[in-house]
Amino acid sequence: MSGRRAVFLDRDGTLLELVAYLHRPEEVSLIAGAASALRRLGQKGWLRVVVTNQSGIARGTFSMKDVLAVHERMLELLHAEGADLDGIEICPHHPDYTGPCSCRKPAPGMISRAADRLGIDTAVSWVIGDRSEDLQAGHLLGARTILVRTGYGREEEVTARSVQTPWITRVADDLSAACELLLAETARAGSQEGAGDSPVGPDMAGGSTGA
């Protein structure tokens, strides 16, 4: 399958500083280095798609309108640094309130929806997030994955060292470091894209593993 390559990234704790139930534009703050990382990805021809679980909508904590206002502010901050996004996918559901859905991470629905719409080949794409669920969603579709140590990432890394999490294949300090890592790996892999991945288990080392 030939398709475009993309980086699917989580929003809270990966692109934006973690704020519990973030729903006010004035609380939006980009993680340091995130905008320049996204700008660099764009320059190298990668699509950049945010995929975000927003169960606060199902719970009635905030509305879709609030989420869209947050995204408007997020884009404003990105644009101010010359960066952009190619898509934003939102899951507004929560199984306890709205029943099961196919888009809430770790389900891969948001990624496959964006992939269909933008002509993305998930097998040559990457997923970056601060939670295990973010990466599980991408791994199911054959994408490679990077856990970032921002947001909940440090706690998730500790857990990943004690239980088998084959969907976590790399660990990086933040979005910027994750982008450097994936650009270096894809440059190195060249036509051997996908070769040499090894799951991160209890023995995983920090930074680049496998390959």
Ligand SMILES: [Mg+2]
């Ligand atoms: Mg997150």
Ligand SMILES: [Zn+2]
């Ligand atoms: Zn959903």
